Amino acid sequence: MEVVVAKSAGFCFGVKRAVDQVYEQLKRNDKPIYTFGPIIHNEEVVRDLEEKGVKVIETEEELQTIRDAVVVIRSHGVGKRVYDILEGNGIEIIDATCPYVRKIHKVAQEQNQDGRRIIIIGNESHPEVQGIKGWGNANTLVVETPEQVETLPLVEGERLCIVSQTTFNYKKFQDLVDKFSETRYDILVLNTICNATQERQVEARRIASEVDAMIVVGGKSSSNTQKLYEICRRECKNTYYIQTLGDLDPDCVNSVRSVGITAGASTPNHIIEEVHTNVRVKF
Numbered sequence: 156m157e158v159v160v161a162k163s164a165g166f167c168f169g170v171k172r173a174v175d176q177v178y179e180q181l182k183r184n185d186k187p188i189y190t191f192g193p194i195i196h197n198e199e200v201v202r203d204l205e206e207k208g209v210k211v212i213e214t215e216e217e218l219q220t221i222r223d224a225v226v227v228i229r230s231h232g233v234g235k236r237v238y239d240i241l242e243g244n245g246i247e248i249i250d251a252t253c254p255y256v257r258k259i260h261k262v263a264q265e266q267n268q269d270g271r272r273i274i275i276i277g278n279e280s281h282p283e284v285q286g287i288k289g290w291g292n293a294n295t296l297v298v299e300t301p302e303q304v305e306t307l308p309l310v311e312g313e314r315l316c317i318v319s320q321t322t323f324n325y326k327k328f329q330d331l332v333d334k335f336s337e338t339r340y341d342i343l344v345l346n347t348i349c350n351a352t353q354e355r356q357v358e359a360r361r362i363a364s365e366v367d368a369m370i371v372v373g374g375k376s377s378s379n380t381q382k383l384y385e386i387c388r389r390e391c392k393n394t395y396y397i398q399t400l401g402d403l404d405p406d407c408v409n410s411v412r413s414v415g416i417t418a419g420a421s422t423p424n425h426i427i428e429e430v431h432t433n434v435r436v437k438f
């Protein structure tokens with residue numbers, strides 16, 4: 156049987172880098188290790204790190220209470236205030252902010268200093284957006300829908316700088332930029348969408364269209380895994396959504412000639428490998 160594993164399956168570059176940095180610290184740092192927020196939306200990884208002694212800090216208030224420790228900043232990044240708290244308390248910072256997100260922070264800070272109001276296109280409650288906001292000022296705004304553009308508290312003749320949450324949908328981003336372009340503001344637009352998600356979807360669609368059965372591995376509550384499943388299901392009706400190898404019914408892949416495997420952005424590599432090995436060897 157032929158088994159094809161998507162190259163883009165699982166962690167994107169930024170998340171992999173962040174998770175690796177926490178394990179690296181465990182190996183070579185004797186101080187207590189914390190992550191500011193769970194390092195990844197994957198319970199298994201977070202539990203494993205907790206068992207090894209890594210604690211998760213959820214709030215800035217909690218952050219204020221720690222001393223003589225290491226804090227890992229996750230790939231979503233954080234606002235300037237968090238760096239100030241950590242530096243002020245002499246905490247060692249391991250900055251695992253994804254470089255693509257860090258770039259947005261820099262742009263927001265520079266353009267803000269240059270007098271432009273920062274407009275972030277994205278979901279206001281998402282930690283990445285909160286982090287970007289923390290590099291603007293009190294005037295920074297977050298916009299998610301075209302309707303919101305009409306009600307923004309903008310001042311006549313204002314200069315704007317528009318950036319995007321890295322995982323925002325490109326079509327929606329473009330619609331919003333078009334909406335802003337209809338206004339008379341002086342706008343500077345920076346498309347800061349990361350294409351890791353799109354690449355994963357394009358590859359999954361291609362593989363699903365070529366195989367007899369497709370396996371999508373990821374948490375049931377992971378929205379990007381659900382999306383991958385829908386895309387694959389459209390191309391291949393024998394598509395199966397599993398969280399771990401234990402969910403896979405051998406009958407599903409027993410009598411086919413080719414199987415494709417992909418996985419959501421928060422699925423650890425060893426789970427993908429386990430599914431791959433078992434499908435190849437046992438079925």
Ligand code: F3S
Nearest residue numbers: 167169253255321349
């Ligand atoms: Fe991942 Fe960084 Fe893109 S965290 S989704 S590679 S912006």
